[in-house]
Amino acid sequence: MSTYANKKGFGATIWDYLTTVDHKKIAILYLISGGLFFVIGGLEAMFIRIQLAIPNNDFVSAGFYNEILTMHGTTMIFLAAMPLVFAVMNAVVPLQIGARDVAFPFLNSLGFWLFFFGGVFLNLSWFLGGAPDAGWTSYASLSLHSAGHGIDFYVLGLQLSGFGTLMAGINFLVTIINMRTPGMTYMRMPLFTWSTFVVSALILFAFPPLTVGLVLMMFDRMFGANFFDVAAGGNTIIWEHLFWIFGHPEVYILILPAFGIFSEIFATFSRKRLFGYSSMVFATVLIGFLGFMVWAHHMFTTGLGPIANAIFAVATMAIAVPTGIKIFNWIFTMWGGSVKFTVPMLYAVAFIPTFTMGGVTGIMLASAPADYQYHDSYFVVAHFHYVIVGGVVLGLLAGINFYWPKMFGTMLSEKLGQITFWTFLIGFHLTFFIQHFLGLMGMPRRVFTFLDNQGFNAGNMISTVGAFLMAFGVLVMVINIIITSVKNEKVGNDPWGDGRTLEWAIASPPPFYNFKQLPLVRGLDPYWVEKMEGKKEMTPAEPLGDIHMPNSSILPVTIALGLFVAAFGALYHMDDKSWTLPIIIVGLLITFGSMLIRSVKDDHGFHIHKEELMDDKDKGGKA
Amino acid sequence: MKKRLHKWRLIALLGIVGLVLSGCGEPFLSALKPAGDVAQSQYDLLILSTLIMVLVIIVVIILFVVVLLRFRRKKGDETIPKQIEGSHKLEIIWTVIPILLLIVLAVPTVVTTFDLADTKAMDKKDKDGKTKDALVVNVRANLYWWEFEYPDLGVITSQDLVVPTDQKVYFNLTASDVKHSFWIPAAGGKMDTNTEGVNKFYLEFDSKKAEDSNNLFYGKCAELCGPSHALMDFKVVPKSKSDFEAWAKDMKATKEPVVEGDVAKQGEAVFNKSCIGCHAVTPNDSRPEAARQAPNLSTFGERQKIAGVLDHTEENVKNWIKDPEKYKPGNTMTGTYGELSDSDINALAAYLLELKVEEK
Known part of the structure; x- marks a missing residue:
């Protein structure tokens, strides 16, 4: 197996990635597909901003605009932000806790393929009669009213990728609980691992309500159930609750990993341990917990009554406290440190004021009576882009720049990275700052156009200019990635020079078994502890021995593919077509057949023998 | 670096110019130009929360700038800074102060929430079943048009909502097809028109502010409801109490349309x-x-x-x-x-x- 890294043909590489169960390769799969969907979602955003550049524009039609806005939101949240978060988690978490892989490598691969096929399914709607057009929230009365199959693509596509997400969440929970290396106690875990841990718990509790909502919607649309049909005694407010019981934790599922990434970056490039580590952990857990208590602040205008509104207003405000703790801890991590402005650090530094602004508008929104004005206006659009782009996307860009050498063994260009950073950041503020005022001036969100003489013209134009600047920044980043990959200048274990945690103690990229010998952790920031004692590498916690590894498998792809096929059958089944039932059956046969094979075939994995590992050392470690 | 600062300034300038150009929006449409008590109380909360939040931002920015200026790494500097675990005193400070600030905001928030939900006046009926001392309008939202029914006056109109100034106007809100949301930014925040149940709330229209906007306010649908959601506008025509009564009388008197020519x-x-x-x-x-x-x-x-x-x-x-x-x-x-x-x-x-x- 140690000859694995030898030059392979293109087909073999593809096969390798299709069958891989290695967390590092799955991270790359998540990164590529998430990046692709990010670009698609970004193009949709550009369509939106071009359409809204001037009043009464007819760049796109009204119905098509609604499809674009729905797919922009859905794609960015479910198909771009989530997989990119999973990319960083997969690439980093097992290394940070000194594990050789995640707890369930097969499940990890299955999770990815379910997400991937779900995302592809959703996007195929563009070519098969129109995309969903009821917004990413898909409120029930409108989505039941919506003609065509758009909403069915939404329901089935998200159901499919949601299963994948749930699996990934469970996998990380088990991994972090069970697979920490000796000495890696909970209170020595890096903050990124902590946030992954909390986020996985959030996924475990937040995705089932979404699944339930989607199932009810699916029954309504496909089998004529009446869960949301008011005329038949249904209730659409139930959908709103189910969606937001999932939807609010979802934004914490996205932002907490970003917080984790920034915590690593601040400590690394300040050469200082994280200020107030234990309160940071506490704040992360508290945010995760409170995240489930505030969903109804998305529904202040639904008419829940003053008691519910008041309670949820105060609960929402409470979240500001742990978030504030984090902001100040980050600032004081830099305080007294030796701060180096690499590209990841630039993102981290820019994140503080940007996210603070998004946070404070969150508090403004929490004030229920004032929210009656902000709700569903461009003020809200500005707010959530400040937290999601200013928090999650800056975090992902920082994380991708930071961990690129660990994932690919080569550094992204700092110079091009700075161009991306400045254009993206300036473009971002230009696009979204003005939208606060547009909202307050009376512009509702999700409008495909606006009439002249309402005072919206200048603000929208500025916003569109900013969007082009952001697009330029992303373009430079793509160029940066291509140039870097072509040059492929290899770097060592700790390319930033100031690495503190375990992932920087091994080669970049790490060998497929990660740690030849599990490392012994002797404190917070274990690699830093060793470095400060003048050592070059970790002290092993075990003698060199055989390493047990899982076998690759194509079954995750076939399981996911089967459901993907069956979903097409289900989608067209309501049209009374004769071919749909066989398609559903074939799809489910593929899925359950694959699961059967998985169950009856004994797969004990394989061992890398001690002798091979010794050989590796002479060659200086390999991927 | 110089060049970059230059670019920054230019962009900041552009942003400011843009803001000045657009001002605070149009008086007939902007939540920043409140034209009634409801909008005013919401505007006051906006200002209060903005002030508190600006305070927070200023503190963060000052600390932030100090850090960026004082603790930059010099070239070739290989010293290792002191590793500080944390500080209980500081951490308590930045836990307690935000809590206090939030209480300052939470109290008026809760009070206003209950004030704005007070629609008891709608329930007081006289012996004919008419609302005693309040004007009630039944708003029904439909795919891209609005119906306004005055149940106590027995008249119905559409698209143009006529309201008396300087008194509370109560609304029953509902939708007949999909969910919409009823929003008159200048007069106050929105309330959803659901497909099930009836939502109730009230607004007020100030006579002086109404004059400033030529006795016309814009109303909007604020919930995505289909392709023409952006075009689901309505207009609000505020009238003085006597003018409103005259209008209502005319409306009632109109039985059959009489056309000439x-x-x-x-x-x-x-x-x-x-x-x-x-x-x-x-x-x-x-x-x-x-x-x-x-x-x-x-x-x-x-x-x-x-x-x-x-x-x-x-x-x-x-x-x-x-x-x-x-x-x-x-x-x-x-x-x-x-x-x-x-x-x-x-x-x-x-x-x-x-x-x-x-x-x-």
Whole structure:
């Protein structure tokens, strides 16, 4: 197996990635597909901003605009932000806790393929009669009213990728609980691992309500159930609750990993341990917990009554406290440190004021009576882009720049990275700052156009200019990635020079078994502890021995593919077509057949023998 | 670095110019120009929360700038800073102070939440079942048009909401097809019109502020409801108490439309053949809700806009009747009245523009 890294043909590489169960390769799969969907979602955003550049524009039609806005939101949240978060988690978490892989490598691969096929399914709607057009929230009365199959693509596509997400969440929970290396106690875990841990718990509790909502919607649309049909005694407010019981934790599922990434970056490039580590952990857990208590602040205008509104207003405000703790801890991590402005650090530094602004508008929104004005206006659009782009996307860009050498063994260009950073950041503020005022001036969100003489013209134009600047920044980043990959200048274990945690103690990229010998952790920031004692590498916690590894498998792809096929059958089944039932059956046969094979075939994995590992050392470690 | 600062300044300048240009929005539309007590109390909360938040931002920015200036790594500096675990004193400070700030905001938030939800006046009925001392309007939102029913006055109108100034106006909100949201930014925040149940709230319209905006406010649908969501506008016409009472009397008195001129009469005939199945032309429409499938047209000649968005001209009436789909995609009128000849449409337009309640 140690000859694995030898030059392979293109087909073999593809096969390798299709069958891989290695967390590092799955991270790359998540990164590529998430990046692709990010670009698609970004193009949709550009369509939106071009359409809204001037009043009464007819760049796109009204119905098509609604499809674009729905797919922009859905794609960015479910198909771009989530997989990119999973990319960083997969690439980093097992290394940070000194594990050789995640707890369930097969499940990890299955999770990815379910997400991937779900995302592809959703996007195929563009070519098969129109995309969903009821917004990413898909409120029930409108989505039941919506003609065509758009909403069915939404329901089935998200159901499919949601299963994948749930699996990934469970996998990380088990991994972090069970697979920490000796000495890696909970209170020595890096903050990124902590946030992954909390986020996985959030996924475990937040995705089932979404699944339930989607199932009810699916029954309504496909089998004529009446869960949301008011005329038949249904209730659409139930959908709103189910969606937001999932939807609010979802934004914490996205932002907490970003917080984790920034915590690593601040400590690394300040050469200082994280200020107030234990309160940071506490704040992360508290945010995760409170995240489930505030969903109804998305529904202040639904008419829940003053008691519910008041309670949820105060609960929402409470979240500001742990978030504030984090902001100040980050600032004081830099305080007294030796701060180096690499590209990841630039993102981290820019994140503080940007996210603070998004946070404070969150508090403004929490004030229920004032929210009656902000709700569903461009003020809200500005707010959530400040937290999601200013928090999650800056975090992902920082994380991708930071961990690129660990994932690919080569550094992204700092110079091009700075161009991306400045254009993206300036473009971002230009696009979204003005939208606060547009909202307050009376512009509702999700409008495909606006009439002249309402005072919206200048603000929208500025916003569109900013969007082009952001697009330029992303373009430079793509160029940066291509140039870097072509040059492929290899770097060592700790390319930033100031690495503190375990992932920087091994080669970049790490060998497929990660740690030849599990490392012994002797404190917070274990690699830093060793470095400060003048050592070059970790002290092993075990003698060199055989390493047990899982076998690759194509079954995750076939399981996911089967459901993907069956979903097409289900989608067209309501049209009374004769071919749909066989398609559903074939799809489910593929899925359950694959699961059967998985169950009856004994797969004990394989061992890398001690002798091979010794050989590796002479060659200086390999991927 | 110099160059970069230059760029920054230019962009900041552009941003400021943009802000000044747009000001705080138009008085007939902007939540920043409150035109009534409800909007004012929400505006006050906005200002209070903004002040608190600006305070927080200033503290963060000061610390942030100090850090960026003082603790930059010099080239070749290999010293290792002191590793500090944390500071209980500091951490308590930045836990307690935010809590105090939030309490300052939370108290007026809770009080205002209950104040704005106080619709008890709607429940006080006299022996005829009419609301005692409050004006109630039943708002029904439909795919891209609004119906306003005054249950105690027994009149119905559409698209233009007429309200008395300087008193509380109570609303019953509901939707007949999909969820919409009823929003008059200048007068106060929005409330959803759900497909199930009725939401209640009230607004107030200040007479002086109404004058500032030429006695006209813009209303919007604030919940995505389909292709023409952006075009689901309505207008609010505030009138003094006496003017409002006069208007209500006129409305009540209008039984059958009376039109003059041959063309208009011809239009009436076309209307009675093709349109009357859905549209009523008298404000005293006693049919049930489900039968009222289209906007009541009894005040069509006095409307502010055609179909909520087009300027009120004869040309636009004709254009609208010719091809409603072009102006409001996804509307429910398209294709329900067959082919009309150009002369039919001309006659219809003449007839519709004669439909007035007040100016007779």
